[in-house]
Amino acid sequence: xxxxxxxxxxxxxxxxxxxxxxxxxxxxxxxxxxxxxxxxxxxxxxxxxxxxxxxxxxxxxxxxxxxxxxxxxxxxxxxxxxxxxxxxxxxxxxxxxxxxxxxxxxxxxxxxxxxxxxxxxxxxxxxxxxxxxxxxxxxxxxxxxxxxxxxxxxxxxxxxxxx
Numbered sequence: 705x706x707x708x709x710x711x712x713x714x715x716x717x718x719x720x721x722x723x724x725x726x727x728x729x730x731x732x733x734x735x736x737x738x739x740x741x742x743x744x745x746x747x748x749x750x751x752x753x754x755x756x757x758x759x760x761x762x763x764x765x766x767x768x769x770x771x772x773x774x775x776x777x778x779x780x781x782x783x784x785x786x787x788x789x790x791x792x793x794x795x796x797x798x799x800x801x802x803x804x805x806x807x808x809x810x811x812x813x814x815x816x817x818x819x820x821x822x823x824x825x826x827x828x829x830x831x832x833x834x835x836x837x838x839x840x841x842x843x844x845x846x847x848x849x850x851x852x853x854x855x856x857x858x859x860x861x862x863x864x865x866x867x
Contacts, residue, residue, distance in 0.1 A: 712736050716747065719779040720760070720770070723815065723860065727779075730760040730768065734784070746785050747778060751844040751855055772843070776813065778855040785846060785853035805832045810865045811847065811856055819856060820867065821849035834866055 713733035721727040735745040739753070750758060751772060758770045806824045813819070823845065825837045838845070844855040 714744075715761075716780055716784050718747070718760075721776045721778075722774050723776045727777075729763055730770075731763075732758070732760050732778075732780075747780050747853065747855055748785060748842070748844060748846050751775070751778065752842040773857075773859070775857055776815075776860045777819070777857065778844075779852050780855075782848060782851050782853045785855075786848065803829075803832075805837075807834050808867045809834065809847070810867050811845070811861055812863045812865070813856070813860045814862050815860075816862075819847055819849065819854055821847035821854060823847055834864065838864060 713735060716732045716734055718730055718732050719727040720730050732747065732750060734747065734750060737743075738745040738749050740749065756772055758772055760768050760770055762768060804824055804826050806822055808820070808822055810818055810820045823834070823837065825832075825840075827836055838858070838861075843858055845858055845861070847854045847856060
């Protein structure tokens with residue numbers, strides 16, 4: 705009877721870093737359906753959502769509640785963010801009047817850590833600059849770095865270079 709009230713979630717292993725701390729391997733939980741778009745919930749949906757505190761579990765199963773604002777970065781397998789054979793990717797809308805822009809960037813964080821990878825975004829023609837993308841309201845920037853998706857808290861970013 706109790707299971708009928710449980711919401712199915714997919715467990716996602718993530719390396720989560722807080723400012724001034726080494727990364728910790730934790731499990732995040734994504735819903736089968738996103739609240740703001742069709743398809744599954746992505747890590748960016750979770751981190752850019754309305755919840756200030758996000759539940760996670762440690763490798764031993766202990767539950768921890770994370771303060772989203774204090775997270776510096778989160779690394780997950782790219783398929784959880786961008787789709788892949790095991791997930792139904794819901795990429796850019798082919799009917800959208802906006803075209804997709806990609807840029808290779810190097811992000812320098814406030815602690816001088818550097819993250820290099822690709823960002824992709826879909827904005828109107830007059831707003832297709834990396835600067836416009838960085839100024840969107842989402843708190844976490846999504847960078848594709850090989851087979852990883854790195855989600856970076858924008859409040860931790862010192863500078864962004866286009867490489």
